[in-house]
Amino acid sequence: MDTLDKLRLLSDASRYDLACACGTKDGDHRKRGEDGTWLYPVSLANGGKQTMLKTLMSNVCSSDCAYCPYRSTMDVRRCSLLPDEVASIFMDYVRQRKVIGLFLSSGVVGTPDRTMEMLTSTAAILRKKHAYRGHIHLKVIPGSSQAAIDTALSLANAVSVNIETPGEKHCAKLSGKKRFIEDIIGSMQYIARQTGKGMKHSRVRQSTQFIVGASDETDAEIVTYTSALYRKLELNRVYFSAYQRGLGRNDIPGEQMASGTKEEGFLREHRLYQVDFLLRKYGFQKDEIPFDAEGRLIRDRDPKRVWADSHPDRFPIDVNTATAFELLRVPGIGPETANRIVNQRKTGRINSVDHLPFKGKRLADARPFLKV
Incomplete structure (x- = not known):
């Protein structure tokens, strides 16, 4: 070769x-x-x-x-x-x-x-x-x-350093050699110290990855660890990779589960990335992320929409007085759009939701949660 x-x-x-x-x-x-x-x-x-x-x-x-x-x-x-x-x-x-x-x-x-x-x-x-x-x-x-x-x-x-699983219990189900605390978390903590503010290697960024679905972890467990990695170790990014059945040993939980198509695995991965954005860019805390009774993210709606639907007392918000933080809680509005709305208000009152600086599906998603 x-x-x-x-x-x-x-x-x-x-x-x-x-x-x-x-x-x-x-x-x-x-x-x-x-x-x-x-x-x-x-x-x-x-x-x-x-x-x-x-x-x-x-x-x-x-x-x-x-x-x-x-x-x-x-x-x-x-x-x-x-x-x-x-x-x-x-x-x-x-x-x-x-x-x-x-x-x-x-x-x-x-x-x-x-x-x-x-x-x-x-x-x-x-x-x-x-x-x-x-x-x-x-x-x-x-x-x-x-x-x-x-x-x-x-x-x-x-x-x-790839964390792979949310915790020692799940790591042990997938490897008899890796020591979760010493080999994985210990290395990540050491890197975090060496790359902290004012340290010699502060310019170096650290990221990690979860293998989603190889073990029997819940979405809530992954989100809890993800939040801690951002808060405690100040990671630059956390990535998620849906486990693809048939690649692993046939006795691991990901191969033993009776249900779960490839498409469902990728949808689960997608919902975790949406939560990741809520934690990193939208000011959400892990305790605000909505799960079902079994610790799963809702599959038929994105997590931000699920949160908004479950908090009718918070909406609709007035586009002329809402803070950027409040606007970020509205489905269809991201950080850039929230800032554009705040800047638009400086030139005069917004008299209609249709005059906002975004259109199409995003505006349709946001409309029920806004007023003027």
Whole structure:
């Protein structure tokens, strides 16, 4: 297998890790490059989009994650790339202006620290040999030493440790090797301290990912952990990846559940992303997120609409006097639209809901909750 063949295989294998970029708009989805590798969208500071090469260093793995198609017990085609190989190919892409950044992960090759050495050696070659100053996102392998994490932080713009499950109980159902508190939460806490305000690596961003539905966790458990990750560890982003049945070991909860189609799994993932936006951008607290009696998000309406429907005493609100915070509670109104409404009022009274600075379905969703 030549280097490009290995890159195609390992780039495809990386698709199960979303902790760098994803979204619901067409421009946010990954796409295949001309050579078969996967390229992922990233948001720029000016609001534009560019693409990132995303790959594993190796799909050889000593771990036993029961949801992963590349776990140690699986008979799959295995290969690895050398740091120089990854750096050389990536710089070719950069010179051709195909990508602006690199997301680098790996299966666990032997030990966490040995794997981290492969990842950080690649980043070091790019930084020192090729003088690359662009975006590098490095996966931090659970169980890595603090010294290995420090090296990653010195080279990367962003790092991520995948939490995978909301708690030790669910982690134990999916892996007999990972120690949830020591290997995962401990690493995330250490990164949070090293990247805190005023610290040497404060410019580095941290993200993580949940595998949704591999265990029997509830949406409420995931949301509770998500909220804590933002509040206590100040993560930049939390991502959610719906478990795809048939990939994991047949005795895990995600394979044993009697119901649940692929589409339902993706809808659940979508509702969690909507809650994520409510927590990050709309000022909602976790205790305000509506669940059913079994801790599930309502599937037939987005969480913000469910909240609004369950608080009729709060509506309708007057568009001429409502604060930006109050406007953000209205279905169909996001942060940008709320600010535009507040600015519009500075030029005079708004005499009709139809005069608001947004139209179509969003206005139709908002109309029952507004008055003038």
